[in-house]
Amino acid sequence: MILALTIWVITLVTTALFIGRYWWFPAVASAHGPALDQQFMLTLVVTGLVFILAQLGLGYLIVHFRDRPGRHVRYSHGSNKLEILWTLATTVLFFSVVLAGQDIWASLNLQNAPAGSLQIEITGQQFQWNVRYPGADGKFGKTSNTLINDSAGNFVGLDERDAAAQDDVVVPTMAVPVNRPVELLLRSKDVTHSFFVRELRIKQDAVPGMTVPIHFTATKLGTYEIACAELCGLGHHRMRSVIEVLSEADYHNWLKERSD
Amino acid sequence: MTEAVHVEPVVHQAPQGFIRKYIFSLDHKVIGIQYYLLALFSVMVGMLLSVLMRFNLAWPGTEVPILETLFPVGAPGGIMTPEFYLSLMTMHGTIMVFFVLTTAPQSGFGNYFLPLQIGAPDMAFPTLNMLSFWITFVSLLVLLAAFVVTGGAPISGWTGYPPLSALGEIAGPGLGTGQTLWVASIALFCVASLLGALNFITTTIDLRTKGMSMMRLPLTVWAWFVTAILALLAFGVLLAAGVLLLLDRVVGTSFFIPAGLVVSDQMINHKGGSPLLWQHLFWFFGHPEVYIAILPGMGVTSQILSTFARKPIFGYRAMAYAIMAIGLVSFIVWGHHMFLSGMSPYSAMVFSLTTTAVAVPSAIKTFNWLGTLWGGRVRFTTAMLFAIGFVSLFVTGGVSGLFLNQPSVDIYLHDTYFVVAHFHMIMGVAAIFGIFAATYYWFPKMFARHLSERLGKIHFWITFVGVYSIFMPMHFLGVMGNPRRYAEFTAFEFLADVVPIHEFISIAAFVTIGAQLLFAVNFFWSIARGKIAEINPWSATTLEWTVPSPPPHDNFGGRAPVVHRGPYEYSVPGASRDFILQSEPEMKVVHQ
Numbered sequence A: 001m002i003l004a005l006t007i008w009v010i011t012l013v014t015t016a017l018f019i020g021r022y023w024w025f026p027a028v029a030s031a032h033g034p035a036l037d038q039q040f041m042l043t044l045v046v047t048g049l050v051f052i053l054a055q056l057g058l059g060y061l062i063v064h065f066r067d068r069p070g071r072h073v074r075y076s077h078g079s080n081k082l083e084i085l086w087t088l089a090t091t092v093l094f095f096s097v098v099l100a101g102q103d104i105w106a107s108l109n110l111q112n113a114p115a116g117s118l119q120i121e122i123t124g125q126q127f128q129w130n131v132r133y134p135g136a137d138g139k140f141g142k143t144s145n146t147l148i149n150d151s152a153g154n155f156v157g158l159d160e161r162d163a164a165a166q167d168d169v170v171v172p173t174m175a176v177p178v179n180r181p182v183e184l185l186l187r188s189k190d191v192t193h194s195f196f197v198r199e200l201r202i203k204q205d206a207v208p209g210m211t212v213p214i215h216f217t218a219t220k221l222g223t224y225e226i227a228c229a230e231l232c233g234l235g236h237h238r239m240r241s242v243i244e245v246l247s248e249a250d251y252h253n254w255l256k257e258r259s260d
Numbered sequence B: 001m002t003e004a005v006h007v008e009p010v011v012h013q014a015p016q017g018f019i020r021k022y023i024f025s026l027d028h029k030v031i032g033i034q035y036y037l038l039a040l041f042s043v044m045v046g047m048l049l050s051v052l053m054r055f056n057l058a059w060p061g062t063e064v065p066i067l068e069t070l071f072p073v074g075a076p077g078g079i080m081t082p083e084f085y086l087s088l089m090t091m092h093g094t095i096m097v098f099f100v101l102t103t104a105p106q107s108g109f110g111n112y113f114l115p116l117q118i119g120a121p122d123m124a125f126p127t128l129n130m131l132s133f134w135i136t137f138v139s140l141l142v143l144l145a146a147f148v149v150t151g152g153a154p155i156s157g158w159t160g161y162p163p164l165s166a167l168g169e170i171a172g173p174g175l176g177t178g179q180t181l182w183v184a185s186i187a188l189f190c191v192a193s194l195l196g197a198l199n200f201i202t203t204t205i206d207l208r209t210k211g212m213s214m215m216r217l218p219l220t221v222w223a224w225f226v227t228a229i230l231a232l233l234a235f236g237v238l239l240a241a242g243v244l245l246l247l248d249r250v251v252g253t254s255f256f257i258p259a260g261l262v263v264s265d266q267m268i269n270h271k272g273g274s275p276l277l278w279q280h281l282f283w284f285f286g287h288p289e290v291y292i293a294i295l296p297g298m299g300v301t302s303q304i305l306s307t308f309a310r311k312p313i314f315g316y317r318a319m320a321y322a323i324m325a326i327g328l329v330s331f332i333v334w335g336h337h338m339f340l341s342g343m344s345p346y347s348a349m350v351f352s353l354t355t356t357a358v359a360v361p362s363a364i365k366t367f368n369w370l371g372t373l374w375g376g377r378v379r380f381t382t383a384m385l386f387a388i389g390f391v392s393l394f395v396t397g398g399v400s401g402l403f404l405n406q407p408s409v410d411i412y413l414h415d416t417y418f419v420v421a422h423f424h425m426i427m428g429v430a431a432i433f434g435i436f437a438a439t440y441y442w443f444p445k446m447f448a449r450h451l452s453e454r455l456g457k458i459h460f461w462i463t464f465v466g467v468y469s470i471f472m473p474m475h476f477l478g479v480m481g482n483p484r485r486y487a488e489f490t491a492f493e494f495l496a497d498v499v500p501i502h503e504f505i506s507i508a509a510f511v512t513i514g515a516q517l518l519f520a521v522n523f524f525w526s527i528a529r530g531k532i533a534e535i536n537p538w539s540a541t542t543l544e545w546t547v548p549s550p551p552p553h554d555n556f557g558g559r560a561p562v563v564h565r566g567p568y569e570y571s572v573p574g575a576s577r578d579f580i581l582q583s584e585p586e587m588k589v590v591h592q
């Protein structure tokens, strides 16, 4: 009895908290974000119904069929019809939800960044993000790990002898123009990190030895925090940077200030 | 498969002397209890670590003088360092997954009750059995030693991702000797688990008594059997991965370390390895591992629901097939841990679908549990409360899986507290509830006394409400984007919002963990003073309830029982009692 009540109360409180959205996502700031949020909501509705029905049902069964005088057990070994029914039902339900979300993933990861995307290279290291812009020539200069020298400020191993490297900009924080497709090239020079911006709904591991591309379009002006989402050592919890989403003009000023 | 095997009972000499009887025992029952006590010790350590962690998460930077006395290195000036937090976290996860959840349900209860439930005098290979326990024991010692070596325990998490775990001290404190001990401990644990798995599989196939066909096995035996197969296939792979990591660390090979790394401004002299290789090997083991942890709990839940609903299990065959299906499919879903790892986005989509497939048999089990309650006469013993709690937690932890198996949604939720909520619910607490349910259920058989039901119920109530209070709010932390494995939430502006929730969770955790003392007291007090139990106090049907408590050394006194029916014949119409033992001959049942 009390157990059923407890289960019901837990179910209702949980449901209320999810419906009330007291603790929720930050407002979305990227082009693909709304679709992702929608997929979350679809999943929430479906799983929410399953959750509520199963928990309420469990509570009901233990109240209604509790041992009391005069209760007779309905002897039964089950029902193949029911087994088939609920197997099919869950299969259809679960796969429908999952298939509905595959599009978002495909458009983000199976397709390359649109032509003309702004390329930015991000190199993670314990415990900071290094952000490199190709500069006026639009080309990243050569780098080599043997040239990396943190104490001299050459965090990504830029090869100064390469002409294309002369105008590269390496900075600790980021800015991107609003409404322009951006392609990030994620790298790491020591251990695995993960590049996470909540508002942009992006996260991707930066793996040493690999360059992983991701792309997005920021749609809302503002300053957002970049967090590290893969355990990378004792400073993992403070591996922070920021990304500013600026108007095209502000963005150019921002970059120019850092080029000289 | 269905042909029952009749085995001539082996004549066992009961051992003489304390050491052969209780320390280096060959008796599966003693070994089962040894495993159980090892897990009990481990879970206490794991809990203590989580108390420290929860304190730091809610009140970071607080000066607590006693901490300095206890951990002069980890908490200089009474304030925990971030690396100390991460080492607690790594050890907590490792201890809980390996030494609690893999140990108690399978090696503990499985060892004790599998031979009894199939009518065998012992495990197939008693010496191997003893060996697996003692290797596990050494493995635990090796792991705990990491706490006291210089540099302390490793900080790379229970998943030990390289390069962090492969590079040594240069990548952080605890990554030197501590990490090496961690890898060695895991490798030993793999060896022990492989030996144990062989034993379980052989025993189930060869030592079933006359009449005990596969489709008459209690569902607990099905669960232990399939779990052993999973362990055999999964731990071998982890062992290989562990050995390679050890070689990278100690000999200087480069299986997991790519060329050109620069750590703390120093070139690393390795080339040619791949960090993703470890992730594939680890999760090839890791996903089956979560089923290794939970399948025995599912078996126990089925057994207990049927016993205390006084009704046959609903859909016995569907339940057995679902266990097999889960076992099979769990080997092709590991990539759902790696959607954002840099692996091919095409494989992400495939792994997403296979993972969805594994959700189906899990749902089938839930429906059948509900079907078992339907039309029954439910008795609320403490064991039953925990079994019902298991079903509730399994549903709650299961539905959040449907978010995480979608690569798109996982972009946001991956490595946030949503994941911490999900795996604690389904793998952590659900499995713990399975262990508690099994303990309250089988204690009378193991120790011939009952646990106190009154203390047990108080224990249940605090624990049930407690775990929901701890882990339910973590879903919202995940939705707010709170990353996991953070030692504190002080460096980000957006994390200011999560602090009150973490305070609430910590308080809930302290209360819940405190309540576990009730269980410890109940356990040890009842061994000495508990109410004396009859042979079959729950009026249950399976073979362990036909022998004295505790069962004699060779279980059935040299006379193998003969099985005449399925395992869950409760409330059979026309029968004189509301349960019929598996070993009761046919004619006693009056057919309608």
Ligand code: HEM
Binding pocket: B050, B051, B053, B054, B089, B090, B092, B093, B094, B096, B097, B101, B156, B157, B158, B159, B420, B424, B427, B428, B429, B432, B470, B483, B484, B485, B486, B487, B509, B512, B513
């Ligand atoms: C009341 C009991 C428990 C509490 C308060 C608790 C608390 C925690 C906390 C605070 C973390 C660290 C989260 C982070 O920093 O990201 C954690 C991680 C973990 N816990 Fe628990 N836990 C409990 C029980 C369990 C149980 C029963 C298991 C068994 C499976 C378990 C397995 C783990 C694992 C595998 C990790 C991950 C460690 C890692 O990230 O490497 N915990 N737990």
Ligand SMILES: [Cu+2]
Binding pocket: A193, A194, A228, A229, A230, A231, A232, A233, A235, A236, A237, A239
């Ligand atoms: Cu990090």
Ligand SMILES: [Cu+2]
Binding pocket: B286, B287, B290, B333, B334, B336, B337
């Ligand atoms: Cu998994």
